[in-house]
Amino acid sequence: MRAALAAAGAAAALNLAFSSVSVPRLPARGGVSLAGEGVVAGAALWSLGMRRLGADLGFINLLVYYGTHDEDHDGHEHAAAGGYEDLLPRARRIRALDPYWSYPVLYAAGALAFNLERPDEALALLDEALALRPGDRELLATVAAVGFQKKGDLTAALERLMTAVDGPDAPTMLKNMAAFMNERLGRRETAARLYREILESRDASYHEAAERGLARLR
Amino acid sequence: MNAAMVLAVNTWRQLLRTRFLPVVVLFGGVLVYLGLLLGALAGDVEPRVLLDVGMAVVEVMTCGALAYCAASGVLLEIEQKTLYLILTRPVPRPAFLLGRYAGAVAASATAAAAMTACVASVLLVKGAPAGTDLLLALWGALLKGLVTAAVATLLALVSTSVLSAMTMTGVVWVLGHFVAEIRFLAQHTQSLAAKALLPAVWLLPDFALLNYRDRLHLPGAGLGESLALGALYAVLYSAVCLGLTTALFRRREF
Numbered sequence: 001m002r003a004a005l006a007a008a009g010a011a012a013a014l015n016l017a018f019s020s021v022s023v024p025r026l027p028a029r030g031g032v033s034l035a036g037e038g039v040v041a042g043a044a045l046w047s048l049g050m051r052r053l054g055a056d057l058g059f060i061n062l063l064v065y066y067g068t069h070d071e072d073h074d075g076h077e078h079a080a081a082g083g084y085e086d087l088l089p090r091a092r093r094i095r096a097l098d099p100y101w102s103y104p105v106l107y108a109a110g111a112l113a114f115n116l117e118r119p120d121e122a123l124a125l126l127d128e129a130l131a132l133r134p135g136d137r138e139l140l141a142t143v144a145a146v147g148f149q150k151k152g153d154l155t156a157a158l159e160r161l162m163t164a165v166d167g168p169d170a171p172t173m174l175k176n177m178a179a180f181m182n183e184r185l186g187r188r189e190t191a192a193r194l195y196r197e198i199l200e201s202r203d204a205s206y207h208e209a210a211e212r213g214l215a216r217l218r
Numbered sequence: 219m220n221a222a223m224v225l226a227v228n229t230w231r232q233l234l235r236t237r238f239l240p241v242v243v244l245f246g247g248v249l250v251y252l253g254l255l256l257g258a259l260a261g262d263v264e265p266r267v268l269l270d271v272g273m274a275v276v277e278v279m280t281c282g283a284l285a286y287c288a289a290s291g292v293l294l295e296i297e298q299k300t301l302y303l304i305l306t307r308p309v310p311r312p313a314f315l316l317g318r319y320a321g322a323v324a325a326s327a328t329a330a331a332a333m334t335a336c337v338a339s340v341l342l343v344k345g346a347p348a349g350t351d352l353l354l355a356l357w358g359a360l361l362k363g364l365v366t367a368a369v370a371t372l373l374a375l376v377s378t379s380v381l382s383a384m385t386m387t388g389v390v391w392v393l394g395h396f397v398a399e400i401r402f403l404a405q406h407t408q409s410l411a412a413k414a415l416l417p418a419v420w421l422l423p424d425f426a427l428l429n430y431r432d433r434l435h436l437p438g439a440g441l442g443e444s445l446a447l448g449a450l451y452a453v454l455y456s457a458v459c460l461g462l463t464t465a466l467f468r469r470r471e472f
Contacts, residue, residue, distance in 0.1 A: 003465035010458045012420040018451050024439040025426055049395035049429050053270045060259050100436055103263055172262050203261035
């Protein structure tokens with residue numbers, strides 16, 4: 001009994017001493033929504049100390065969700081704009097698991113603002129990410145791009161977007177949008193450079209679009 | 219100390235000769251390979267997914283194997299009565315425990331290194347060498363393994379079977395990763411019962427401290443943080459567990 005008490009005291013003292021030591025940690029509270037697909041897997045991985053992996057799987061789920069046709073309850077497909085109502089909650093769940101991972105935020109914000117015409121949702125997501133990383137260049141540039149897109153100023157939106165897509169974490173989807181916008185504005189060289197970068201990226205789902213874009217520019 | 223060393227080397231050899239650890243490495247290798255399927259779905263972030271899946275597999279397999287080896291080591295020797303052969307010789311009981319523990323840790327570390335090499339090869343083939351991230355994740359997995367093995371050895375002595383010892387180790391493993399969340403919830407709840415449980419949380423190992431794999435890209439993390447700090451915590455916590463185990467083992471009559 002005495003040995004058990006001594007060991008318990010030693011363990012508690014050790015934990016107390018190390019709790020005051022400053023170590024980078026993921027925030028304890030994430031405000032994870034308990035609704036939707038993949039939340040159980042995310043919570044299970046969180047409890048095993050695998051929040052990064054949970055965020056990875058959440059992002060793969062998001063890619064699969066966004067890559068398939070969205071249908072309403074009657075089985076009718078939505079048009080390109082609108083639909084994918086679960087995109088923002090899914091992106092928020094990924095952010096709750098891994099708040100410092102900016103790639104899914106940029107991806108979801110780009111899809112919401114430029115493809116689904118829901119810039120307010122995109123800005124809300126970007127603002128949440130910026131609260132943790134206020135100086136992040138890619139996030140700030142995307143906020144500006146979405147803001148100008150909302151105002152209908154395509155040229156200014158593209159300028160900001162170009163800053164975002166030059167970063168190391170820029171999603172290929174955003175590059176594809178920037179290339180297409182450059183093409184529309186007649187900036188052929190920049191568009192061609194971006195299409196070539198897309199062809200070299202790991203995301204093969206945009207390779208075909210990039211090849212078509214390059215063919216149009218030739 | 220010499221006896222502990224001899225026992226550790228023998229345990230290491232014994233565990234590598236049995237089929238258990240090679241099967242763990244093989245199974246881990248297959249899981250790492252299966253991670254390629256997930257990576258293929260991840261587009262731009264394929265290297266990150268491969269690293270995360272691979273190192274999560276390495277950690278779970280290593281700590282699972284260590285929990286089994288540590289829990290079964292003493293209990294099976296008691297059941298098969300081979301323990302008497304060792305204790306009738308001039309081998310102090312603490313040396314026996316320490317030797318078995320160190321041997322199990324060394325054997326599992328060997329298996330972890332083999333599985334990590336497999337992850338590194340996959341990443342290299344994919345054109346995304348992992349570099350220090352992989353080593354940091356391995357370091358964290360090994361430190362968690364040290365603590366897990368010590369907890370499993372302690373629980374094996376207070377429980378009646380390998381299965382119950384492993385189950386309890388699994389519960390400690392999960393709670394150990396949830397320490398920060400439990401403290402946060404206890405601080406924000408109104409329930410007195412929940413608040414009363416808070417002191418018990420201070421007894422659990424804080425695995426978040428050793429979770430280098432999960433904070434690779436956090437500001438100030440990675441090679442920038444003190445790696446010795448985690449090692450110090452793991453060694454001290456393991457020493458506390460093994461100290462209590464030794465005290466219990468000394469009193470046990472065979």
